Amino acid sequence: MQTFKITDYKGISGTVEVSTDGGSVIVQGRNAAGKSSFIDGITELFDARGIRLTPHPINEDAQEAKAEFIDTALDVKIVREWKRGKDGKIVSKLSVYALDGAKHAKPAEVIAELTGGLIFDPSKYLLMDPKPQRDMLLRKVELPFDLDQLEGEERAAEEERLKLGQVARAAEGAVTNAHRPEPGTPLAPVSTVELVAKLDEARAHNANVTRAADLVTELGKQIVGIDNRLAELRRQIEELEGERFSLEQRAAEAHQTASEGVLIDTTQLEAQLANVDHVNREVQVGEIFRALEEEADFKRREWEVADAAVKEIQQRKADGLKVAVFPHPSLSVSEDGVLFDGVPFSQLNQGQREEAAFAIATAGNPDLKLVIVKNGDMMDEVTLAHIDKLALERGYTVLIERGRPDVGGLVATFVEMVDGQAA
Structure with missing residues (x-):
């Protein structure tokens, strides 16, 4: 069982709590209803940067705000608190507990270990340019070399060649x-x-x-x-x-x-x-x-020596990518971006793009299997159903912010937001 709880964060007035056993959680409502505040609070809960993501996290009628997450299977409770001081400055505190109350000394490290890094938003991935998409995919793939080091060598060699x-x-x-x-x-x-x-x-x-x-x-x-x-x-x-x-x-x-x-x-x-x-x-x-x-x-x-150095690095990269295991059998990369069955990512239909993005989002098999989708209105009924099916198959919870009411016959956990509260 997983529980998400947000209190007095941004547009949330009071507490909004959602529990789920996995699959899709649709947070929906009209504009300014509080659905983005709920999703943003959960997002900051899993990011060690905390208050730097949102400059004004506390509801204007409150002095403090809180975001909480409990996962009984992982025996973990994650809490982030924001408090407004007398000088008006806001202080953020992140804490991680076992369910018996024991407190972890290094909460940011625990979260990084649980999630394998930041929580991935596949809808944002779809809006990226081809090369950033390619770079993010490669960081989800186990390669026989240090990608940052190799690309640094390649940049230095290309500068020397130039x-x-x-x-x-x-x-x-x-x-x-x-x-x-x-x-x-x-x-x-x-x-x-x-x-x-x-x-x-x-x-x-x-x-x-x-x-x-x-x-x-x-x-x-x-x-x-x-x-x-x-x-x-x-x-x-x-x-x-x-x-x-x-x-x-x-x-x-x-x-x-x-x-x-x-x-x-x-x-x-x-x-x-x-x-x-x-x-x-x-x-x-x-x-x-x-x-x-x-x-x-x-x-x-x-110049010929420098050119040979660049080509040697590029060959090493190409050789490493040949043996890389991607999160979806149809995924691969070129120098320009991500490929799906050899077709550039930008040329795929929406269903293929969503499937590929979700496959990337769920790569790495972290302990805490959570995906957050901010732009859920981009997904039609078919795509929502497909994402929900993949989430259930892979044991993921998918938080989806959505203003559109059309979800077809999707069986999911729904949270209807009205005026900063759950209806």
Whole structure:
């Protein structure tokens, strides 16, 4: 047996008490009749935050308010009291007792243990956006990893990937916009000193060859002159033969030099020397360009590492979700939200949505099996009957706030609220 009792809370005047053995409890009435006050009081009773949920919990004609819950099967009594002080401030106190009167030292922990967390409202779940629905479902599922920790790792990895992607794209942009060196530009700067030395050496060689050729011509003339003189001065042959022999040797040496020597073409060296400053500027451009290419490649590899980290985390999450046991065999999740038989939650008909939401609400098998539905008017007669059937099958009590009187043939516990009291 479960008993819910609310006294002087918000719009409740006096005490409203309801007892049930499970199934649906319909709290109904017109606007401002007190049905929301009753449901809100029960909701705060099971929430450790207490007065922070409702800033003015005490009825304006009273000095204190109370919410109570008794469950004989669980041997527990939960009480929350609100008292208005002389200064007008409201103080809230939460207490948990065994039915023999023994008081628990840590009431909030007892409630958390009994309920497995906050009491779940499936009607609010239906109004959530897809991703919050997905997150709440995953917190009802036993996973082979810490979901908050893994999602924190994923967010950090995605931020790192985004940052490195921006840096890599900036580096690649620098390469794209950089001045490329001309084709054929050497990798290292050209030395002006070395070019000048080579040019001087080539010019000296050419001058030597030219002088040797001129010497050949000159010596030949001398030989002819001597031959002429020999003809005229036969008497002087003996005297001049020695000189002639020496001259012939020198002529042979000079002839060899002139015939074997090859003139070096200095055109290319002179052009290189004239263009050396431009070449060296292009060399610097090439060094800058290659540095930018290396930086862009390095940043691209860093981004690839970050991207791999994100994908590894996402794969771990996907692998964990594959083996997760959801509270309904048709439930699963995608990156965007909750799926029911592979169909996005938002595309389901109302009955499927209510069934799935109730399955999520009743997941985890807590000791205290209670579901609170604030927006009961969203449910038609068929949905109410279906929820009541599921509640009875699973041993749950469902408190439903409802302004509409149409409930079909539903067999339930009804509380009709009129002017803050049970009629």
